Amino acid sequence: MQDLVIRRPDDWHLHLRDGDMLKGVIADTSRHFARAIIMPNLVPPVVTAADAAAYRERILAALPAGDRFEPLMTLYLTEGTDPDDVEAGHKSGLVKAVKLYPAGATTNSHSGVRNIDKAMPVLERMAKIGVPLCVHGEVTTSDVDIFDREAVFIETVLDPLRKRLPELKVTMEHVTTKDGIDYIKASKANLAGSITTHHLIINRNAILVGGIKPHYYCLPVAKRENHRLALRAAAVSGDKRFFLGTDSAPHVDPLKECACGCAGIYTSINTMSCLAHVFEEEGALDKLEAFASLNGPAWYGLPVNDETITLRKQADAVTYPKKIETGAGLVTVFDPMFPLHWTVV
Numbered sequence: 001m002q003d004l005v006i007r008r009p010d011d012w013h014l015h016l017r018d019g020d021m022l023k024g025v026i027a028d029t030s031r032h033f034a035r036a037i038i039m040p041n042l043v044p045p046v047v048t049a050a051d052a053a054a055y056r057e058r059i060l061a062a063l064p065a066g067d068r069f070e071p072l073m074t075l076y077l078t079e080g081t082d083p084d085d086v087e088a089g090h091k092s093g094l095v096k097a098v099k100l101y102p103a104g105a106t107t108n109s110h111s112g113v114r115n116i117d118k119a120m121p122v123l124e125r126m127a128k129i130g131v132p133l134c135v136h137g138e139v140t141t142s143d144v145d146i147f148d149r150e151a152v153f154i155e156t157v158l159d160p161l162r163k164r165l166p167e168l169k170v171t172m173e174h175v176t177t178k179d180g181i182d183y184i185k186a187s188k189a190n191l192a193g194s195i196t197t198h199h200l201i202i203n204r205n206a207i208l209v210g211g212i213k214p215h216y217y218c219l220p221v222a223k224r225e226n227h228r229l230a231l232r233a234a235a236v237s238g239d240k241r242f243f244l245g246t247d248s249a250p251h252v253d254p255l256k257e258c259a260c261g262c263a264g265i266y267t268s269i270n271t272m273s274c275l276a277h278v279f280e281e282e283g284a285l286d287k288l289e290a291f292a293s294l295n296g297p298a299w300y301g302l303p304v305n306d307e308t309i310t311l312r313k314q315a316d317a318v319t320y321p322k323k324i325e326t327g328a329g330l331v332t333v334f335d336p337m338f339p340l341h342w343t344v345v
């Protein structure tokens with residue numbers, strides 16, 4: 001047996017959904033995590049500060065009794081987002097970031113941004129008052145291969161935007177490529193990246209070899225092995241610019257296992273077990289706390305959590321359910337394809 005005590009972690013990118021799904025998944029996050037940045041891609045999306053306040057109340061109402069968990073709310077950027085509303089929401093402490101979904105990039109992104117010029121007034125205000133922009137960093141034009149969408153986004157959208165607004169704080173969410181890692185490492189200020197649990201574990205073979213595996217399909221899609229290795233190196237490096245954002249994204253099985261399956265991998269329940277495994281494999285257990293509990297708060301200007309959690313390595317494998325029943329339907333749990341031995345006690 002081996003114990004590892006770390007500050008209570010936070011999840012800097014999470015999909016909780018709404019209604020029965022929210023009620024069915026929230027405990028898997030609040031069990032281990034103190035806070036999470038909540039994605040706003042509901043139907044309809046969380047566009048205004050009033051939407052975010054109402055959604056926050058629904059999240060708090062869905063929490064299991066006794067769980068202390070703080071949802072960190074984001075707004076969904078549209079070409080019509082009102083800079084004054086963002087500013088007021090931020091000043092009140094409610095709005096922690098604004099999320100850029102290029103229109104068409106992923107689940108419920110059709111209200112997202114088609115022409116970034118149209119969002120400049122709000123981006124300028126955010127730069128001025130210090131509201132971070134969380135970015136889904138993929139272009140969506142059909143001429144760009146899906147495996148190149150992140151690299152092309154950096155070159156054609158993100159880098160020009162950062163040159164135009166150097167004061168804007170940008171979180172490149174769910175980085176999936178060496179290009180993304182290198183771009184963040186080369187930056188001098190105002191850029192950080194979150195990395196998911198699953199992108200540290202799978203490459204694109206998981207989706208496509210031996211039959212098509214919808215439960216390994218997410219966006220940005222997992223890339224080649226060299227990219228996974230770059231993500232791992234960044235995650236375990238202790239570099240303050242990299243932190244955990246699980247992008248845990250529940251969809252019921254019928255919406256994954258069909259002719260046009262949804263993107264999203266559900267990892268909230270076993271993320272800490274998976275991460276301890278990965279960090280141990282990399283000989284970097286001493287860096288897990290930085291990645292999961294310290295670097296994120298530093299970037300978002302929040303205190304680290306006072307509480308700690310204990311991870312324990314045991315001889316017997318730790319098992320998780322293959323699927324969870326959510327009330328909205330069954331959701332398949334991420335299978336890392338190796339036995340897990342670390343558990344949160």
Ligand code: DOR
Nearest residue numbers: 106107218219249263264
């Ligand atoms: O795989 C994903 N699922 N990527 C996203 O960007 C959105 C998410 C979702 O909402 O299902």
Ligand code: ZN
Nearest residue numbers: 015039247249
């Ligand atoms: Zn996401």
